[in-house]
Amino acid sequence: MSQPPAPITLAEIVAAVARFRDDRDWAQFHTPKNLAAAIAIEAAELQERLLWKTDAEVDQDLADAAKKAGVAEEIADVVMFAMLLSDRLGIDLAEAIAAKLVENGKKYPVRLARGNARKYTELGGG
């Protein structure tokens, strides 16, 4: 009897994305500045799919499987370039996220941040 597949780790996904790059010998183009620009460009393509629509129209659009898949592609593009930049810089992305959650937890303690969207500089705790 076969086991269910082991859940995929973040490191495995980064490795797959890096392998795609290396198969095409693309690392030579992947300067940090280019990769950062690529992330911004993909983020804009994501925004473009939602532009001019109200929130209700966006929700309606995203009930359509093809439109949702299009948005999923743009999100994937953003994350893949972020992975490639992490890889290029020798940054462990899982660790970086864990560290950022700890830091954000200090900036935004539940007691002060709960239910409001104020920036930490305006939370006025003490």
Add this chain to the structure above:
Amino acid sequence: MSQPPAPITLAEIVAAVARFRDDRDWAQFHTPKNLAAAIAIEAAELQERLLWKTDAEVDQDLADAAKKAGVAEEIADVVMFAMLLSDRLGIDLAEAIAAKLVENGKKYPVRLARGNARKYTELGGG
């Protein structure tokens, strides 16, 4: 004798980021349009850390641990908002990336794409 920690899965990281959000009751602010804008904003903060520098100066900067950590934070921010948008839309991010790699593999076959940075529309295979 203790085992090494199991490698962290992408789904576990997404769950941790979503829990951070829910502890603060922030989902109410997380419309798709706001999250897409947040991704773009974090991408720009990443770009800003590299702006006006040559590639050599960027490499030199990133040899400094504090500067590298700053860049890692921005990358983490980008990916965390991408995870929150995936979560908001019911998109499995690992699947979305896997699907995009397959699609990109068709657009950029190794034979045509290797060693050049042309867009797939200009690869001219056949």
Add this chain to the structure above:
Amino acid sequence: MSQPPAPITLAEIVAAVARFRDDRDWAQFHTPKNLAAAIAIEAAELQERLLWKTDAEVDQDLADAAKKAGVAEEIADVVMFAMLLSDRLGIDLAEAIAAKLVENGKKYPVRLARGNARKYTELGGG
């Protein structure tokens, strides 16, 4: 009796912005890629001032003179870097805008585009 000041031309503003750059000997940093990144970064700073707010909250914010001035600064930053890129590339910005309006007029004829926000590829005229 003094005359009212002559209205300022676009070319005069571009010249003032270029002079600011030259007084500081900054043209050496203004590669096209850096300037394009700078435009994107300023655009994101503009977006950040509106993030997490509803449209009604944005309107309320912008009734506050200081907050409106802050937004005006970001818009000015975007346009100034666009002017610097035009200047760097020898593009006449007034002509470029005039040409784009003509082109957009063809893509979006009033008859088809009036009152809807569809992209020109989906206008379905004939």
Add this chain to the structure above:
Amino acid sequence: MSQPPAPITLAEIVAAVARFRDDRDWAQFHTPKNLAAAIAIEAAELQERLLWKTDAEVDQDLADAAKKAGVAEEIADVVMFAMLLSDRLGIDLAEAIAAKLVENGKKYPVRLARGNARKYTELGGG
């Protein structure tokens, strides 16, 4: 004998762009958040035209009239949306730029800023 055309003022260009919008009854879609996103999206399209290229390759590309015209279009798009946002918010763009130049002049005095690209927070004057 005809006179040369009077140079075009910034206000005239803004008026032409606003008229284009009004002819199509598009103001209804032009919330500040949408316009800010539109600026960011056009900025990204501009960046995309330069991505993966070295500075030398960009210069070579821009010696080609069609490629230069493509870049000019993206710059025009950025500035037109910035004009539409100014118009929407009742901001005088020429005044905003003049004010920003004054402010930047204080942040970046020629004596300290000349020939370097450091941020004003790191200029260390006194």
